[in-house]
């Protein structure tokens with residue numbers, strides 16, 4: 001039994017960077033994984049490439065010989081891969097043993113996981129080769145700066161989920177950028193809270209000179225910033241719906257409600273945050289994916305077989 005991650009997501013969402021960080025992390029902890037490049041347009045790699053689609057077909061050749069543009073050329077390359085699943089891919093996969101762990105770094109063209117059946121047939125082939133496969137869908141954290149962007153990212157992920165019919169892990173990448181923004185927001189809110197506090201303190205001191213009144217106001221003033229942070233830490237579907245309705249014209253209310261229900265039904269609101277600066281964040285994501293593909297479960301059984309107490 002082999003194990004595989006299919007890393008997909010919109011262009012520039014951080015797929016290749018994730019693959020490279022994952023490889024580094026695994027090297028550090030003494031675990032072997034092999035990264036496969038499935039992007040015929042990729043040129044620079046921060047990880048050792050175990051298998052490379054460019055050995056099968058080159059995007060530049062396709063564009064030159066067939067007169068196609070970069071996107072049409074890429075779809076042609078992927079369809080060529082589909083035609084060579086039994087030859088090229090099977091031969092390459094034969095180099096890997098049982099228990100090997102492959103990570104496929106895919107191109108970012110959304111067509112590949114919305115309606116073009118190449119990836120679907122690709123994973124079917126992996127399954128036939130006895131691989132446990134999990135989809136890892138990366139969404140750039142910038143998508144949470146705007147509710148409409150967030151919903152469109154969720155829809156693209158949902159489309160991959162429905163098309164590929166595999167265990168699916170959603171990841172919010174580039175969390176280091178969110179943190180900076182949130183720190184700024186925190187600072188602004190605390191700044192205003194502090195000014196309000198001083199202002200009210202001054203008014204109350206002149207109007208009600210009793211001490212318990214200050215305590216009462218103190219509680220109210222501190223309560224508002226806390227509520228503000230909770231709203232960002234744990235977004236509820238109802239909050240998303242309210243924001244969506246606020247952003248769009250009234251005639252879209254019914255559509256918004258259905259979209260949010262759909263997103264909620266497929267548990268799409270749950271994304272695992274990935275902060276590449278933290279080793280613990282990569283480790284947590286990897287453990288969740290391992291769980292999905294049951295990696296390591298056989299190893300436990302083997303350890304039990306060799307338990308020295310049995311003698």
Ligand SMILES: Nc1nc2c(ncn2[C@@H]2O[C@H](COP(=O)(O)OP(=O)(O)OP(=O)(O)O)[C@@H](O)[C@H]2O)c(=O)[nH]1
Nearest residue numbers: 010011012013014015016017018107108174176276
């Ligand atoms: N700040 C920050 N930048 C990141 C992170 N991950 C990726 N990037 C940057 O985002 C850009 C795109 O990253 P890639 O890893 O090439 O994204 P990709 O999804 O492989 O892109 P395509 O293969 O073209 O679809 C690069 O400039 C990366 O340096 C991250 O965790 N934090």
Ligand SMILES: [Mg+2]
Nearest residue numbers: 015016039042
């Ligand atoms: Mg890439």
